[in-house]
Amino acid sequence: MKQRLTKLREALANLGADALITEKAENRFYLSGFTGSTGWVIVTGTEAFLVTDFRYVEQAQEQAPDYTIVNNERKALEAIAKLLADKGVKRLAFESSVSFGTHQDWNRAFENVELIATSGLVEKIRMFKDEAEMVIIHEAVRIAEAAFEHIQGYIRPGVRETDVALELEYFMRKQGASGSAFDMIVASGVRGALPHGRASEKIIEAGEMVTLDFGAAYKGYNSDITRTLAVGEPNAKMKEIYDIVLRAQLAGVQALKPGVTAKAADAATRDIITAAGYGDAYGHSAGHGLGIEVHELPGLSTVSTFVLEPGMLVTMEPGIYVSGLGGVRIEDDVLITADGHENLNKSTKELLILPV
Missing domain, CATH: 3.40.350.10 (Creatinase/prolidase N-terminal domain)
Structure with a gap:
């Protein structure tokens, strides 16, 4: 202090x-x-x-x-x-x-x-996290990662989005979280086109993609992870969109290092999505600062004036959202270090296809 x-x-x-x-x-x-x-x-x-x-x-x-x-x-x-x-x-x-x-x-x-x-x-x-803060945030991330692993065995056709959200929060609380970091997003099928599609009464169906955006609140700090998975075999178009978002997200994470502007980090994702023909379907910023608040400084966007420095913790979360079809978003929590970055998330980003 x-x-x-x-x-x-x-x-x-x-x-x-x-x-x-x-x-x-x-x-x-x-x-x-x-x-x-x-x-x-x-x-x-x-x-x-x-x-x-x-x-x-x-x-x-x-x-x-x-x-x-x-x-x-x-x-x-x-x-x-x-x-x-x-x-x-x-x-x-x-x-x-x-x-x-x-x-x-x-x-x-x-x-x-x-x-x-x-x-x-x-x-x-x-904006600049100290060692004590990072110990807490690492645990908040661990809890969310464990919840993602757990929920893969829970999601199946016939389950409501709200039940998935409740199961995620219950599991995180059992792991030591004080609760969910925010009203979590569980968006299946065509609802995946809603970037902030809060969990609804919709029933998950076979062949749908499900976007999960959630985090753990732990000792005053937060984690924030997004993964999109498939319940059974998805259609070819959604697989194509997933591959584009994954390439953009990996490029965005790779761009995070000291001296890079927040605007350039955003562009690393946006350029890939735009070149693939989905620029208009990516209407939000690439990421945001994370810590005591889920959304804090610095923002990673087309208008941000921040330059990345060691100690900053940001999310990297590009996405594509197509009305009437669905959407995909992938998000990690990334610490800027003196020689580059540390990705706090270890959960796979390859497309998971759950059995039905």
């Missing part, structure tokens, strides 16, 4: 701000380790405070040992205002994602304090 606070203080100094206030759950957890649902982290040039209420004081003291814990006694605005005044904070950085109402309340309550809107201040620090 101390290293994270040091980086934040450097960013605040560059802004000319005396302190940062954040109540965003993900940033609060990243900076302090606190997992309660209510609290405000305030970091000055020399001190760090966590303002919360009676319900969480003991928890905060245990989870955030580097912080001074302030019991707001059910008067949060007053407690924060007093803290800012006592510490001489005149220029307070805040996240522009806060509500308009919150901003108005702060303007009224924080006397003689200039509020400085920021965007991505903490998120840009979060």
